[in-house]
Amino acid sequence: MATVLVVDDEESMAWAVTYWLRTAGHTPIVAATGAAALQAAGAHPDLILLDLGLPDLPGAEVLRRLKAQPETARIPVVIVSGQPGRRGARGRQRCPRRGGHPAEAAAISGAVRRAGRRAGRPR
Numbered sequence: 001m002a003t004v005l006v007v008d009d010e011e012s013m014a015w016a017v018t019y020w021l022r023t024a025g026h027t028p029i030v031a032a033t034g035a036a037a038l039q040a041a042g043a044h045p046d047l048i049l050l051d052l053g054l055p056d057l058p059g060a061e062v063l064r065r066l067k068a069q070p071e072t073a074r075i076p077v078v079i080v081s082g083q084p085g086r087r088g089a090r091g092r093q094r095c096p097r098r099g100g101h102p103a104e105a106a107a108i109s110g111a112v113r114r115a116g117r118r119a120g121r122p123r
Contacts, residue, residue: 029045034059035057048066050062092106
């Protein structure tokens with residue numbers, strides 16, 4: 001099963017996603033801020049579900065920093081956000097997987113399944 005970093009400042013959404021992940025046998029890690037997400041990414045989760053609207057750093061900046069660090073650059077990231085109009089070409093180039101918010105279960109479920117399959121492989 002996969003370890004998934006859930007980055008969302010909306011407590012009810014983070015709770016719902018972590019509940020779903022646990023029920024499916026995955027191990028969620030929760031971060032409510034961009035700074036906490038960057039720190040938690042050091043634990044090398046198999047997947048990151050990233051909200052764009054965070055209180056301290058824009059999600060796009062968190063993504064940029066994750067991809068700039070060799071230790072975290074290869075961790076798959078799925079943008080999970082309710083912010084309208086955030087599907088720009090730059091976002092797609094850096095993060096091709098995108099789920100909606102509230103979570104589009106099919107997009108996220110597929111990404112989590114793939115992360116779970118990769119979890120057993122050496123990094």
